[in-house]
Amino acid sequence: MEPKTKSASAREAVTFVRSNFPPGTKLRYKSKGDLYMIGGRYGAKDFWMMAINPKPGDDPKGIVPATTIVNEFEFVPA
Numbered sequence: 001m002e003p004k005t006k007s008a009s010a011r012e013a014v015t016f017v018r019s020n021f022p023p024g025t026k027l028r029y030k031s032k033g034d035l036y037m038i039g040g041r042y043g044a045k046d047f048w049m050m051a052i053n054p055k056p057g058d059d060p061k062g063i064v065p066a067t068t069i070v071n072e073f074e075f076v077p078a
Contacts, residue, residue: 014045025038026076045066046063048064049063
């Protein structure tokens with residue numbers, strides 16, 4: 001059975017994120033609604049992200065693959 005949506009390749013995802021989400025852009029995690037700010041590129045296919053108002057015990061920053069950003073985050077207008 002074919003998936004309903006085709007996921008982006010890593011190269012396409014990196015290109016999309018770099019051209020649409022410059023460092024400092026706010027993104028919302030679709031499933032939880034948490035806000036994050038994207039940073040610079042880390043390695044070949046990952047980006048730094050930092051939580052805005054993290055919950056106690058959460059790691060406020062981390063490295064997220066570009067494919068995850070494309071599939072699980074949405075742009076938050078300023």
